[in-house]
Amino acid sequence: MPYIDNARFDVSIIGAGPAGLSAAYILAKNGLKVVVLERGRTPGSKNLYGGRVYAKPLEEIYENLRNEAPIERWVKKERFSIMSRGELFTVEYSSQDSTSFVAYLSKLTNWMAQKAEEAGAVIVTDVRVDKLYLEDGVVKGVVSGDDILKTDVVIDAEGVNRLILERLGLVEKLNPSQVALGLKQVIRLDPVKIEARLGLSPGEGLAWLIIGQPTGFLPGGAFIYTNSSTISIGFVVFLDEACKRATKHVFDILEEFKQTPTIKNIISDGVLVEYGAHLTPEAGLDMSPPKLYSDGLLVVGDAAGLLLNLGYTIRGVDFAAYSGYLAAKTILKAHSEGSYRKENLSLYQKLLEESFIMKELRRHRGISKILKSSEVFTEYPEILISMVGKLFQIQDSSPTLIQALRESIKGKTSLVRILWSMFKMVRAI
Ligand SMILES: Cc1cc2nc3c(=O)[nH]c(=O)nc-3n(C[C@H](O)[C@H](O)[C@H](O)COP(=O)(O)OP(=O)(O)OC[C@H]3O[C@@H](n4cnc5c(N)ncnc54)[C@H](O)[C@@H]3O)c2cc1C
Known part of the structure; x- marks a missing residue:
């Protein structure tokens, strides 16, 4: 671990994604000493998503989000299409009242990191946390290599892979049936061409979901999001179904989708500037650790399985950030009471249950099984x-x-x- 000032930190946070950084921002803003440890070279360098974020939960955390955050376009058009043999059947909804925006996750994460640092949090990059540090069964910090960083409480915001929780025996090894695989490319294109080709007015954003042929008829969906001067294109497919049914490599399936006449026309003369792949937690509450708190520990975001994929939309970033916010509120209360034992940290579960996150996840529980087994995609x-x-x-x-x-x-x-x-x-x- 690089040298970290001897100043004792109250809270250590594993992972500089939306969940960890939102927690860090609220904690630091309220006077706690916070350190965020991130294995990537910069905050956001290891993150990947489709492209759209729902604003309301984030605005509760970041009051000035609309003016300050690196928002590419507000989504004014929603398009849903079914594609087969290159033919397309589309339903479109447009409204000037937008509740979501398109942004690069790396830029949004960097902005969140900047907000946390301005509030007083310390973010240390290029550090991989290997495990939690325990004293008499109570989490008292983190371990990286030979170094131990002792803190009063730890927030695990490590994302979907959650290897640290697995090492602690809090969750089983990830199973392909619990996750989906996402592939994404970013294609640079003149904004005027983006708007003309996608039927948008200047500055308008589009969120477009397409099922059927784009995923090679695997359960899942393709997406297209418009940034200011790039288009994000990719798809998310259930991993176990892809392993069972895919007859070609997923990268080839994406390339074939890009070669369909509709998509080819949209992205022609575009330049590929970025590509990547990442997992998403799809089993929701069915893959959450039994408890999201224990003595000295809170689990937030994807690591806690807090993501909802309804097929036509995916909510991960707002769920992650808001769970970080609720974890921070819990820690502030526990700090004022002078104890981070599970009796005090159980408030986090209560706040989550009362929030839109658990209500949404419970209302749509089992959706991933239904989406996966449905012939609607195949x-x-x-x-x-x-x-x-x-x-x-x-x-x-x-x-x-x-x-x-x-x-x-x-x-x-x-x-x-x-x-x-x-x-x-x-x-x-
Ligand atoms: C293809 C795809 C499309 C998606 N589309 C959308 C979308 O359009 N809208 C939406 O809202 N959500 C979307 N999501 C989901 C969204 O990206 C996640 O839900 C969200 O990023 C979760 O935030 P998080 O902070 O919990 O985890 P992450 O963003 O994964 O951050 C975790 C961080 O922890 C770090 N880390 C992990 N282990 C360690 C360790 N041991 N030590 C130190 N650091 C560590 C990682 O490097 C990472 O920076 C999509 C996901 C994918 C894969």
Whole structure:
């Protein structure tokens, strides 16, 4: 571990992602001595996501978010498409009242780090925490290599891999059925071209989800988000399903998606400037540690399984940041009471339960299983595209809707089965 000033820290935080940094900001702002330890070269250098953040939870933490944060575009258009054989069926919603924005996670994380540092937190990069430091079963700091950093309380904000929790025996090894694999590329393009090609007014942002062909018909979805002068394009697929069903490498599936006529036209003369891959925790509460607190320890963000993927939208950053905020509130209260034992830290679980995070996760519990097992991503895109094609590509006579549907499902499935899976999906979402 690099030399860290002897000044005793009250709190050490593992990981400079949205969860850890939001906790650090609130704690430092309220006078506690905080150190954030990050294994990456800079805060944000190891983070990767799709592109869109819901603003309200973040505005409770960062009052001046709208004016200060590195926001690329506010999302004014939502598009949802089904793609098969290069053909596209799209539903679009547009509104000038936007509740979410597009941003680079690395820039947003850097801005959060700057806010935490301005408030007095110390951020040390290039340090990997190996394990927690315990005294008589109570967490009393962290260990990195041969170094021990003693603090009164630790926040684990290490993200989805949560190797530290695994080493402590608090969670089992990650299982492919609990996570999804995300791939993403960032393509630089003239803003005027972005807007013209995607039907946007100057400065408007787009969030576009596409299912079916873009993921090679694997359960999951592709996304396109517009930054100021780049487009983020990629997809998220359930890892176990990808391992079982993928017939080609996921990178090739993404390249094929980029070669479909619709996408090719959008990104033509664009320059690839960034690419990466990352896991997301998809099993939500079913992969959370049994308790998110213990003596001297709180677990926040992806490490706690606090992410919701509803298929048409994914909420991880706001959940992570807000859980960090609630952890900070808990620690401030425990500090005033003079003890970080689990009796005091259990307030975190209570605050989480009362917040939108647990309400959302409970309301949609089991969604990942339903999304994963649903034919909506695998068989149905082709059926729907075939049906829509029959309706619109008129030769001499035009079929009725029911005739077009019957012809499209013939030999593949039954109407009852389609209605049943649609019902299950709609009820879960
Ligand atoms: C492809 C993809 C698309 C996504 N799209 C969206 C989206 O559009 N909108 C959205 O809201 N969310 C999205 N998410 C989810 C979102 O990125 C996460 O939920 C969010 O980043 C979680 O924040 P966190 O702080 O908990 O963890 P992370 O952001 O993962 O941060 C954890 C940090 O801990 C550090 N770390 C880990 N282990 C150690 C260690 N031992 N020592 C020191 N440091 C350590 C890591 O380097 C990292 O910086 C997406 C995720 C993926 C993969």
